[in-house]
Amino acid sequence: MPGRFNVKKRLGDRANILPKIPKETEVNSVEEILPEASIPAHEPEHDQKHEKEHNSKQKPHSPAWERVLLARHIERPRTLDFIQALCDEFVELHGDRRYGDDAALVGGLARFEGRTVMVLGHQKGRNTKENILRNFGMPRAEGYRKALRLMEHAAKFKLPLLTFIDTPGAYPGKESEERGMSLAIAENLLELCRLPVPVIALVTGEGGSGGALAIGVADRMLMLENSIYSVASPEASATILWRDASQAPAAAEAMKITAPDLHKFGIIDAVIPEPPGGGHTDRPSLMITVREFLLRHLAELEQDYIGRGVEGIRAMLDARYEKYRKIGHWAELSNSKDN
Amino acid sequence: MPGRFNVKKRLGDRANILPKIPKETEVNSVEEILPEASIPAHEPEHDQKHEKEHNSKQKPHSPAWERVLLARHIERPRTLDFIQALCDEFVELHGDRRYGDDAALVGGLARFEGRTVMVLGHQKGRNTKENILRNFGMPRAEGYRKALRLMEHAAKFKLPLLTFIDTPGAYPGKESEERGMSLAIAENLLELCRLPVPVIALVTGEGGSGGALAIGVADRMLMLENSIYSVASPEASATILWRDASQAPAAAEAMKITAPDLHKFGIIDAVIPEPPGGGHTDRPSLMITVREFLLRHLAELEQDYIGRGVEGIRAMLDARYEKYRKIGHWAELSNSKDN
């Protein structure tokens, strides 16, 4: 039955992959932290007594956390569902032509509203077997290198790039280090900064850290209403900030990871509304809305830039640069020692 | 002592890497052959009796084979020797940024006659320990991917590319297949076809098959007088053609693998003379000659093309295309069924 869903079941499915960090563990060196995260290391003022007080407090109602649960909902459409619903033809392409093929990151040539496009996205499963195959949507380095290859393919044939973001994060395993996960992500960021085709990224579920961004540097950044996008998962954030993974709902709130928050911040260009109860409750109407949004933004980019040839592409890349150039906040001290 | 050298010693050093193909082995399917080679499979007319007759024949004197021995001479200068002797500064760069660093293929930034250049080359060792480290000068896929990275680096900074070829061939091991040796070589060929900088390749010792060509598609193709360049090693050629590795000297002759032969064919642009007895007998004078040749050809390319900007680079790439476009021979039957 759509509408309500079983939280326990969902957590059960994920329980074996989320990092189990004992509450009382001291996090006191950078070697222990999650990727993408910084921690206030070696700060003695946070003692464990302090934390236990917090743990015992009543957890407040968190609208952000409800969105986290929806974003991770087991019945939420996956990337291949979006491709099937939105595209008229699709040929999945495999492999990085270097080392392997990663089922956690899929991509290929597709036809969208009459255009040939390149599509890319993280792919989660819908049951344990699928999730093992898809590594819970956590790509390895070869997944990002497949993505890089397909980006280059898009550039060669001047195909707009549509990406679907839905990952807890890049896989932080031993083989990821051996095969250079950081370099793979960084090279994708670089490629996206200069890719001479329109790029539209849509966060459909979980936008988890650098593993999401690696296919998410875009001219237009869209989010489904109940998707999230965060620098670290709420559980990891709570651990890093407060050494208590159970404070994930509070972290979800504090970290401002929902689509409306991020839209307000200007990081997201548009929030795509979902049917009441979440996108999975009425997939056909969700897909109609998504199609409208993607088409509108793509058509805008084509009109504003692509129709103008080389000059237009230069302008598109300049606009993409400025878009990211201006993200960030700072203040200025008056006692400047330089300039 | 220079001049004469100990053949047994040389063979001893190499004995554990050359494929040991029993003379009586039937080579009767493509799965059994060496890379780069075709064989006349399933041809019953070659029986073993036939071959034994040949084996018992006296082997004729072979000038080509003497060149093979000189090309493989243990004291022949290696790529790093050439770089050290020819360049004023050198910073070796490591790794393919994907999987590993291959000591059998070295490269880096160097200064040659006042210019900054990128140098690349196969690196053999001079004793067993070095040869194990250098894998006898047989690169793995990651070696060719390091080369690709450095080619791209050269393109980015508009650095002329100088390559030194000295390999029995790309390493035909299990891991080479797992990591896509064929694709790695092919991608290097592609990159060299379009690399917008002058490319000069010099065969210093053994030019072994696709593993040599992968850093040897060039505007100018030079060979040292006593180097060889072949589609398959003489031993492999003899096995493939006559199922008898001991006929390597005859194969060396028949395959026309010496610098003078290849120069006559127009595949090689210049033959660099060596001191009597081989380059290793008088390294300083060898290096002076090599420097002169490299400089002359580089200066020509700079004058003809690089000085003319975009148009010149286009012309250089067109000339490179035409250079390879015209290699090959054919006849025409009059009973054409088409055109």
Add this chain to the structure above:
Amino acid sequence: MKELFKRTAKPGEAEANATEQAKTEHNGPLPKFTWNQGSGAADAGSPPAKVSESKKPAKLAKIPDNLWTRCPACKELIYTKELENNKKVCQKCNHHFRLKARERINLLVDEGSFEEINSNLISADPLDFVSLTEPPYPQKMAEVRQKTGLNEAVITGFGQLQGLPLGLVVCDFSFQGGSMGGVFGEKLVRLVEEAIRRRCPVLTVSASGGARMHEGLFSLMQMAKTTAAINRLGEAGLPHISLLTDPCTGGVFASYASVADIIMAEPGAFIGFAGPRIIEQITKQKLPTGFNTAEFLLEHGMVDRVIPRKELASTLEILLRLYGVASAQIANQKEASYAR
């Protein structure tokens, strides 16, 4: 199969279907990699037993000459007509028999649409090759031409696939092991250059043991020559689709066949840089069964798809339409290429 689809229903219906089918059809696993798929060879360590289908099966059992064919993989007898009606794929075990170049072309392009070019080129003898055991190279080649009815190891030309124009470069392994010499390279390059003039995508179907030994370094240089042509095809914005078939090794696999926008391989095909005996001799290791098969390459990220023969035409058709639309997009953006 989710991996590749072409919409047949109307958009509205399709979306409704998507929801209904979500639980059963979506997110299916990748094509399962079975070591023995398509080969069935039991002899671990040696390559899947491939028997040229041109050989008469008479030695295996007393079978009427052409009526029945024994499958080299599952050893079953197949009614030859049936085998041919099934595009030479064993219906029992899915073994893909090798195809000759003309068979491949006939199975693929619209009937009567194929126009061969440069069929009259034959090899010269640039090395003046002296063999210890063989007749002179020109004479040898004349015999091979006689035996195979082909002039070279590759056929090139243009055809249509459901009306979509396509340049074709198709190897024939039965001609001197599909080896690449000067004629092979020249024919490929001429085809590609003509495809650029016609603005037409190119499909290469490769089956080759590598370089033609008898032409020495001229053969090796065909690797550069053919790759250079494919580079020009790409610069013209035209796609190169490469199909690797059994067997494909050496210089062909390490040149033009691997610089493709899409690389596909037939199930069970043996594809590698070197052969397993060489690898075992060098490394002193036994190779696992299934090593260097099409499925092995897919698992190692080297090919885009392993494509059953019966799906080839429909997949190519989708790809050609997608690239055709893309090409029109580029034409609309004339001069839109951005200097990177």
Add this chain to the structure above:
Amino acid sequence: MKELFKRTAKPGEAEANATEQAKTEHNGPLPKFTWNQGSGAADAGSPPAKVSESKKPAKLAKIPDNLWTRCPACKELIYTKELENNKKVCQKCNHHFRLKARERINLLVDEGSFEEINSNLISADPLDFVSLTEPPYPQKMAEVRQKTGLNEAVITGFGQLQGLPLGLVVCDFSFQGGSMGGVFGEKLVRLVEEAIRRRCPVLTVSASGGARMHEGLFSLMQMAKTTAAINRLGEAGLPHISLLTDPCTGGVFASYASVADIIMAEPGAFIGFAGPRIIEQITKQKLPTGFNTAEFLLEHGMVDRVIPRKELASTLEILLRLYGVASAQIANQKEASYAR
């Protein structure tokens, strides 16, 4: 060492030398990869024990406050003056102590040549961050500034190395774990943009735990922002040289620090995408000693060189001269960039 050289002898001599030394010096092995090199940690499975050198060693033994320093790797006592004279590298075991940003800059550039820019930028509080345990983010940052004497986790500016101009972006791990937030990104981008105006190469020296949590997605976006700036530097034909130092993980390692023309790392430095405990929790495997060290990265092809601190300046000088010559070559070829 053969890998890197600068000619000191005259050409003729060098060639003679080359011949004489052929048997001993040439083709030496690659730098030996020793798991414990530069760390000496005995505790397999956990990262090399790194102790912040700012901590007083008083807890280990009764030692006069600043006169002696205990090496965290070999546990030997070192006369602090001597340690500082040796660029904070243990002379006993080669352990490279962490450097603060200002120490790094002072050790590297010509005396008096460093000109800092944008030192007055401090973090804002874009999320209006509500912590369960900490003081408000602005107050917390004020405390960190007070404690460290720094305004941010990165110092940017221009200096000269043997007279060669160089843009510098240097992390300070002691400032909130070298974490990258909005100010970090802005300072890096401003430095790079100014370097493009001055036509000056950029050296980044990274030591960071990753993103600044308190600025949420704004921090993550600095990965894109900084990488975009490095892309522009490259488009301007200017090199980015990246030096990874202990420790460097997460968002910094996975962005600008890895898109460099040359990547170097200090011996023994811990460098990784994730930390070992996370990897062990996820994979249930013990990690080998030396995992994710600079030497590990070299072995896996991820960095160009592992560079001892005492060789850094001379290597940079060679590289700057080489790129400087290349840059002049490009200027001579004005408009020579070829659209690929």
